[in-house]
Amino acid sequence: MSLINNILYDTVYHSAPLILLVLGGIFAYKANVLNIALEGMMLLGAFSSAYFVLITKSLLWGIIVGVILTLILGLIFSYFSVTLKSNFIITGLGINMFTLALSGFLLQFFSIPNINVSSIVSTANLKIDIPFLKDIPIIAPILSGHTFLTYFSFVCIFLAGVLMFKTKFGTYVRVVGENEEAAKSVGIKSDRIKYLAVLIGAFLCALAGANLSVERTALYTNNMTAGRGFIAIAAIYCGRGMPVKSTLYATVFGLTKSLSINLALNAGPVSGLFETVPYVMMVIVLGVVSAIESRRTKLR
């Protein structure tokens, strides 16, 4: 029983930051400025929120400053890729490189090996137990005992869906992405839409970073995002930028990651290969879905 509980709990744990990243990436994706800097933005979010929690001694202020700094990074990204019309893939890779090196340098400059905020933030107290639900088996580990941003990430799926399909902004984003000239001709300020799409991404990336560092472990360590931004980009491509579908792929990754960690407990030496499971599973799921879809289009 506890194994299943652990698996389910960890699935939510591993999925939450990915979901925030995915939702942060889909608007830019739909607006035709693929944000490959998700990784770098998340890293800056994780770093700066942890650092400013340490400085301000306040969780809230730390996250707010972290978000503001990441938004500035988002502005730099959109200034280059929208206003200066750069090759935004290169811009994104540059930003990834820049943030990784900068955070490493700053740690060295402050002569600390990591940012440890456990004296300010108690991760145990940040977990929100939901009354009634926390006693129901199976449902409890999924729905109870998580942190605020984790819950928020799931709420965001709904919000992103509404924003994308039920608002003028969402329509504009999609129109700009599909045909910018046409969008311009009907008076849509395409550059402004793209800026906003990137900034939404930066905002959510900062939260994803904060979720990983201050909220989950009360700790920032060098390069702690460990490639999550690229997993998110893969999930976005799998789901073709649709909020629910893309986040589902992110959850598949979270689930397999959790499975591989929890099942490795008694697996013996072969457990080393379990690390490949999440990645291979993404390929298999996508393969099956694509195969079904392509058969369906053929039948039509």
Place this chain on the structure above:
Amino acid sequence: MKKIKLLSFILAVLMCMSVLVGCMPNGNEMTGEKTSETKDLKVALVTAAAGQNDNGYNQAAVKGLEEAKKEFGVTTKIVDKPDDIPGAIEALAADGYNLIFTLEYDFDALIKGVGGKTPIATAYPNTTFVVFNDNPNVDEMGKTMHQNVVSVLFDVHESSFLAGALSVLINENGEKLFSPETHSLTTGDKGRKIGFLGGTSSNGITVFSYGFAEGINYMAKELSKNYTLYTDYNAGFVDSAAGATKAATYYSDGANIVCTVAGSVGDGVDSKAKELKKLSIQVDADKDASQSGYILTSILKNTDVPVKEIIKHYKNGTMDKVKGKAISYSLSSGATGITNLSEIEKSITTDGKETFENIKEKLKEIEKKISDGTIKVTNSQAGEKIDTSKLTNLKMANAQ
């Protein structure tokens, strides 16, 4: 007195030079002149991938170098995690550094020579190279290959043995030692589990885990209890959040103590231990205070000790004592061991103080037995394999 020694040293170097110059290619002639001109000892340190502010292995060595700089007035240079380590070593040697410490596992170009090149150690015979954690300076017959290479080894297997024994002692007395408000430890048979997380599976990591396992087994046998050790060697060194969830699976399965040898992943595990009110064990530097009360102890590998000592040897002209040798730093040297437990002691309840003192006494006893050879610990660094059949009171869940 000092001046005379220095003078004689320089004279000796000059004499060596003049002999060598005759049979050396041009490049080295330059080097020789440079060394004698600057008249002081130039020491360089090349850090491993974790970098100079890792609060552990690399940082301690940097600290040792800086202390030596103050004490002996040597010129120092730190090269932080270069992409091309052999290239950096060679460039430093060519630049006239007399003593080069290299902390990364990258010895082929230095010792054996690769791609048809002469080994760097042969090309720069007047430079002394110091390598760590391994003794690559022997050929297949066990003969020393280069007289100007020093290998430094730490007997961390013995320290890990102590940590393992300590873990069992703490685990058995958990209720007495800690208040249930600060620590929620699993009791009884369900709690007789201990975890070990390694970044990779290599001798540099198993040297910790084998010793740790044997220490657990030793103590478990003495107390006639049966323990399980969970091991995972795939935690990597970077993803502290994912590593923390690995530790969480151990903790939720009943383990009270997890030892982590995996760079910054260890910091994530400490944080998890605090969250779940359990205990963790750190490595390399004394990190007990970073999550005070939840880090049981740290297995030390004080790289500053050998760095300072070797510089001192060089300065005093007693390099013959270490040159071409593999120096092992044992428990008694102060370069390895476990912390003095003063940090965790702050969390011990007043009722538990006496038990804790007894535990410390017990550890001293074991330390003595290790030092005099009564207890023999498997040294994975020296290529020894653990004999699991001897671990009568320990089940290795992921036998490796």
Place this chain on the structure above:
Amino acid sequence: MTKNFKERFLIPAFNTLLPVISALFLGGIIIFAIGDNPFKTYGVMISKSLFTVDGILKTLHFASPLILTGLAIAITFKANVFNMGVEGQMLLGAFFSGVFGFSFDLPPLLHISLCLIVGVITGILFALIPAFLKAFFKVNEMVVTLMLNYAAVEITRYLAQGVFRNPASGDVATYTINSSAMFNKVGKNITAFFLISILVFIFIYILMKKSKLGYEITAIGKNEEFAKASGMRVYRKIIYIMMISGGISGLAGAGWMMSEKYRYTTSFSGNPGIGWDGMLIALLGAHNPVGVLIAAIFYAALKTGSDYINLYTNVPKDIVGVIQGILILFLSIKFINDKTDFLGRMRQRLKSIRGSKGATRI
């Protein structure tokens, strides 16, 4: 001065130099801010990596695998196929050529050639997975290749600490390859591997510019539906392209193994990795073989330069990384005067809107 000269040389030169100068200027301010002398730092970097024979040869040596991974990615990008899996193909190629290198003792020339072939074949086989998935099930190859990179990292690590482990090493490492499988160093660094890279470059140049396949690659890249309609067997071509790309990636890994690393460790590819660097290089070089060659050498000079700064100044290594990041950021505006429309073509293909231009070019 003719207009042609201006367009062909002056504008590109300006476009390249301006971002470099602005990035160096910004970096200079940072170096000054932390209390070092920017002129001295840049002086060391430039004089050591560009004005010494050793420095130039070292740069070319480090450029060798980057040229290959850059080309491997460029050729697929040109066809609108997004092989992001060069890192993984490179790692596996390196790993198995290394295994072949330490398992056998053969005459040097034969051994080296066989090792290279093993690397190439491994790369091809690994690239065939996404190629077949793409051709038969229409699975997005970008996702597959991206994911398989991570899988390759874990698989090679698993093998290096298991079956092929060198028990004498303290670190995770395979045995060192036999000297018969090593490229001999000429001087301090460079080996014949650089020549192989150049040969592959020439081969790819001819393939892209003069051959039928090259023409077809461009046609598929421009408009896949049209290519299909005109009777081209697009999916078969895509499999060929992926095979070429995988083979070159495998070669890059094998060559790097035999000319620099000599054994597989978990840090074989460095950070961010030869394959990832290759992606950046392919983009900087605008998917054009000559552009890739220039970008690879430029990027290698940055890498060796940063090691020299590390060695001869007190500027921290990470600051060099910061400056590199800024430099890449500035270069993204326009490095080589060409339109590199990555996402536009990608989306166009995903949507398969026939005849429509899709997104605007960026």
